[in-house]
Amino acid sequence: MADYGHELRFGIFVPPEAARGRSLLRLIQRADATAGLEVLAVQDHPYQPAFLDTWTLLSYVAAMTRTLTLMPAVANLPLRPPAVLARSAASLDLLSGGRVELGLGAGAFWDAIEAMGGQRRTPGQALTALREAMGVMRALWGEGRPNLEGEYYALHGAKAGPAPAHRIGIWLGVYGPRALRMTGELADGWLGGFSYAPPDLLAGLMSAIDTGAREAGRVPALIRRAYIIDASMPVAQLAEVALVHGISEFLLPVDPDGERATMQFAVDTAPAVRAAVAAARLA
Numbered sequence: 001m002a003d004y005g006h007e008l009r010f011g012i013f014v015p016p017e018a019a020r021g022r023s024l025l026r027l028i029q030r031a032d033a034t035a036g037l038e039v040l041a042v043q044d045h046p047y048q049p050a051f052l053d054t055w056t057l058l059s060y061v062a063a064m065t066r067t068l069t070l071m072p073a074v075a076n077l078p079l080r081p082p083a084v085l086a087r088s089a090a091s092l093d094l095l096s097g098g099r100v101e102l103g104l105g106a107g108a109f110w111d112a113i114e115a116m117g118g119q120r121r122t123p124g125q126a127l128t129a130l131r132e133a134m135g136v137m138r139a140l141w142g143e144g145r146p147n148l149e150g151e152y153y154a155l156h157g158a159k160a161g162p163a164p165a166h167r168i169g170i171w172l173g174v175y176g177p178r179a180l181r182m183t184g185e186l187a188d189g190w191l192g193g194f195s196y197a198p199p200d201l202l203a204g205l206m207s208a209i210d211t212g213a214r215e216a217g218r219v220p221a222l223i224r225r226a227y228i229i230d231a232s233m234p235v236a237q238l239a240e241v242a243l244v245h246g247i248s249e250f251l252l253p254v255d256p257d258g259e260r261a262t263m264q265f266a267v268d269t270a271p272a273v274r275a276a277v278a279a280a281r282l283a
Helices: 021-032 054-062 082-096 110-115 123-140 177-186 199-215 235-245 259-282
Strands: 009-014 039-042 069-072 102-105 170-172 189-193 224-228 249-253
Touching: 009 021, 009 259, 021 039, 021 054, 021 259, 039 054, 039 224, 039 249, 054 069, 054 082, 082 123, 102 123, 123 170, 123 177, 170 177, 177 189, 177 199, 189 199, 189 249, 199 235, 235 259, 249 259
Parallel strands: 009 039, 009 249, 039 069, 069 102, 102 170, 170 189, 189 224, 224 249
Antiparallel strands: none
16 A cells, blocks of 8 residues: 555646637636636647647636646656746746646657757656756755756756745656656656556556655655546546555546536546545545
8 A cells, every 4th residue: 555645636637729729718717616626737748739838828727717726747848948947837836826836747759849949868868857957946946056067957046036936846747767766856746647657557656756765865655646547447446546556636638628527527536536535544
């Protein structure tokens, strides 16, 4: 059992499709007004011409919502310089009243990234850059040194600020053993999904995070775990994932016209999973 006792949170994971932008905004407004949903996670693929820019969308959405935590899932680091990303996240956190969390990815789809002017990186280079980027962002949020020397990112006396409204969590969307150990060492959370990490693989992935945390002198329970589910997963399986693997955030993938599925998830699935987990914890 790896149940760390965290309060469960539920939300939706959406593609920022430009052609269905108005439908997407209606869906988000409905989710914001629905009890049982706490998180809005938006895909970030800046090289995708059919998508709205994720940060522009999140900024727009922040002004039309009141309760949802807002998160890119995950921000494409090779196309978003970490110093600017840190300022963007802190600014949106201030303007939204402390509702921003930062999902961060090392990069994928390198042909598309390179086509947009980004730098192609090997897996090892991408991991080094990800580590350096977290240091840059924490420093600009007032949590680290203003002078950092890195192979990919550096700070030379940059001033911290603006300070975010709350301590923004960095959630890494990674799957490799080294990256998972780094998540345990440095990050606030892990954000994965059924497509790359079906439930039968979660034990090994979570173990790697826990190992990284212990080696860094951290408590594994401090690292939250979020999971983009498969819509067919039943309540019993979601509860098992929470209790056995320590997953505490569940994100339903929906398209902009997915209001019916979203409401069913909020009204039926989320309460049932909460109840099942609570009962197991009391047993």
